[in-house]
Amino acid sequence: xxxxxxxxxxxxxxxxxxxxxxxxxxxxxxxxxxxxxxxxxxxxxxxxxxxxxxxxxxxxxxxxxxxxxxxxxxxxxxxxxxxxxxxxxxxxxxxxxxxxxxxxxxxxxxxxxxxxxx
Amino acid sequence: xxxxxxxxxxxxxxxxxxxxxxxxxxxxxxxxxxxxxxxxxxxxxxxxxxxxxxxxxxxxxxxxxxxxxxxxxxxxxxxxxxxxxxxxxxxxxxxxxxxxxxxxxxxxxxxxxxxx
Numbered sequence: 001x002x003x004x005x006x007x008x009x010x011x012x013x014x015x016x017x018x019x020x021x022x023x024x025x026x027x028x029x030x031x032x033x034x035x036x037x038x039x040x041x042x043x044x045x046x047x048x049x050x051x052x053x054x055x056x057x058x059x060x061x062x063x064x065x066x067x068x069x070x071x072x073x074x075x076x077x078x079x080x081x082x083x084x085x086x087x088x089x090x091x092x093x094x095x096x097x098x099x100x101x102x103x104x105x106x107x108x109x110x111x112x113x114x115x116x117x118x
Numbered sequence: 119x120x121x122x123x124x125x126x127x128x129x130x131x132x133x134x135x136x137x138x139x140x141x142x143x144x145x146x147x148x149x150x151x152x153x154x155x156x157x158x159x160x161x162x163x164x165x166x167x168x169x170x171x172x173x174x175x176x177x178x179x180x181x182x183x184x185x186x187x188x189x190x191x192x193x194x195x196x197x198x199x200x201x202x203x204x205x206x207x208x209x210x211x212x213x214x215x216x217x218x219x220x221x222x223x224x225x226x227x228x229x230x231x232x233x234x
Contacts, residue, residue, distance in 0.1 A: 032220050043122075043208055043225035044161065051220045090160055094220065104215055105174065106223060108160035 002027040002095040004074075006109035014117055019081040021112050023074045023091030032094035033074045034106065035065055039087045050074060061085075081116045088113050121145075122226035124209050130232045133199060139229045141192040141209030149173075149215040150192040151223065152184060153208040161208055167192060168215050199233045206230055 004025045013019050025031050032051055036044040048059025055067045065076045074091060088111050095107040122143045131137050141150065148169050153161035166174035167186040181203075183195040192209055206228045212221040 034222070036225075041206075041228075041230070043124075043227045044210075046222050046224060049220070049222060088158065105163050105166065111158065111160055113158070 001107065002031070002093045003107055004033070004091045004093045004109040006089075006091055006112045008112050009110070010113045010115070012115045012117065013081050015083050016080050019076075019078040019085060019114065019116070021076040021089045021091075021114060023076065023109060025072050025074060025091075025093050027093060031067075031072075031074075033065075033067065034092040034094075035059065035063070035074075035076050036090045036092065037061075037087045038090065038111075044090065047076070081114075083116050083118050086114055086116045122209055122211055122224050124207075124226035124229050126229060127227070128230045128232075130234065131196065131199065132234050133201075135199075136195070136197045138196065139194040139207055139209075139231075141194075141211075141226055142190055143211040143224070143226075144190055145211065145224070146189075147211035147213050147224075148189060149212045149221070150186060151210040151212075152182075152192070152194050153210065153225075154203075155206045155208055155228070157206075165194075166215055173215065196231075199231075201233050204231055204233045 034049045035047040038044050048057045050057050050067045058064045090111050091109040092106040125140045150167045152164040155161045164178045165184045170186045181198050185193040208228045209226040210223040212223045
């Protein structure tokens, strides 16, 4: 099975500073990676995904992520954090399961809580 | 438009009640999903419908019964739930669950379920 790990439970940054949320992956074959954000009492919102192509992926709300094959990482970044970026962030990888034939699912990391202080 | 809607937003039910959660999307997506999410944890996949047929059931107890009446609607029927079933229930949709699995899943806002 494919998996992702988010090594930090919590990230705290000051508003205006760069924000990085870390994600490493473990896959056999090509990695298909996603980032989602969840604000309190809300559903998950899609930020960006890496399928193939450029290693730097640009997404919603000024976020971008860098795919690094040698380090098996897909870190989420924002050059200048806002207080409104405070939320729970999930990294996910395309996964499948024995017996599922051609069906796929997302396997999520444990999540990283980001707090941006004013 | 990437909107998935879910009703109700909140639901409180007793262990003997029968209730249903509803999910709707009008993006023409042919894959729809139910997830269960506990506080500050990642979503856990429950069911997947592909082209209105149940494709994946992640060993969910029978007190949860999914239904896909048409390509835009997904229901989750609840009966004889336990307090530990209290959680945020999320619906999602994507263009397909096949085709390399690279299609983005779009999530609804969720239904906050409390079982007393």
